[in-house]
Amino acid sequence: LAKTTQPISMDSYEGQxxxxxxxHNNIATNDYITWYQQFPSQGPxxxxxxxxxxxxxxxxxxxxPADRKSSTLSLPRVSLSDTAxxxxxxxxxxxxxxKLSFGAGTTVTVRA
Amino acid sequence: xxxxSQHPSWVICKSGTxxxxxxxxxxxxxxxxxWYRQFPKQSLMLMATSNEGSKATYxxxxxxxxxxxxxxxxxxxxxxxxxxxxxxxxxxxxxxRVLGQGAGYTFGSGTRLTVV
Numbered sequence: 001l002a003k004t005t006q007p008i009s010m011d012s013y014e015g016q017x018x019x020x021x022x023x024h025n026n027i028a029t030n031d032y033i034t035w036y037q038q039f040p041s042q043g044p045x046x047x048x049x050x051x052x053x054x055x056x057x058x059x060x061x062x063x064x065p066a067d068r069k070s071s072t073l074s075l076p077r078v079s080l081s082d083t084a085x086x087x088x089x090x091x092x093x094x095x096x097x098x099k100l101s102f103g104a105g106t107t108v109t110v111r112a
Numbered sequence: 113x114x115x116x117s118q119h120p121s122w123v124i125c126k127s128g129t130x131x132x133x134x135x136x137x138x139x140x141x142x143x144x145x146x147w148y149r150q151f152p153k154q155s156l157m158l159m160a161t162s163n164e165g166s167k168a169t170y171x172x173x174x175x176x177x178x179x180x181x182x183x184x185x186x187x188x189x190x191x192x193x194x195x196x197x198x199x200x201x202x203x204x205x206x207x208x209r210v211l212g213q214g215a216g217y218t219f220g221s222g223t224r225l226t227v228v
Contacts, residue, residue: 043118043205043206043219043220046216087155101158102156103155
């Protein structure tokens with residue numbers, strides 16, 4: 001399984017853009033990059049998934065460079081409710097031999 | 113989308129007793145489910161993987177006789193913490209693998225277990 005490295009924490013203010021970079025130097029050819037969000041005392045929630053270049057949905061964008069050794073989750077115009085832990089995971093989701101394993105995650109704190 | 117319902121959301125039990133946590137897939141069949149434990153301010157730690165109709169696979173260091181997992185149907189997996197002790201107090205989360213379109217993983221809302 002490809003190991004991921006993220007910053008432990010990030011602080012931001014309401015209305016700002018938050019960018020969280022995840023390093024995954026050992027990513028395999030078939031691996032996808034997926035980000036989850038977790039609020040206190042809740043299960044993780046899927047945010048976005050990508051394989052290469054850029055993916056955008058209604059809540060975030062995911063930028064993946066050509067070498068795929070890192071990825072950046074971008075949260076536009078954050079609000080207080082975006083305060084959470086964000087996890088970057090790498091693997092072939094849904095495959096029989098893949099176990100969803102979480103790293104330390106990044107605690108994002110949004111202040112007013 | 114695929115929804116996993118986890119119950120109870122919180123439970124308090126006495127030391128030495130057993131507690132069962134249920135995880136149900138509501139609108140899909142979950143052939144594989146995962147159980148995690150999360151201590152305060154820590155990440156999720158995978159405890160075991162359960163496959164419908166077969167024995168669960170436990171991660172290293174997880175006592176299979178203490179954390180009994182049953183996945184008897186395609187929509188239900190249960191985790192029973194046997195002879196609970198205060199150190200078992202934690203946040204337990206289940207997850208189900210979703211196949212097909214939109215493949216990925218969906219998580220339950222978690223169960224806060226407090227052993228007194």
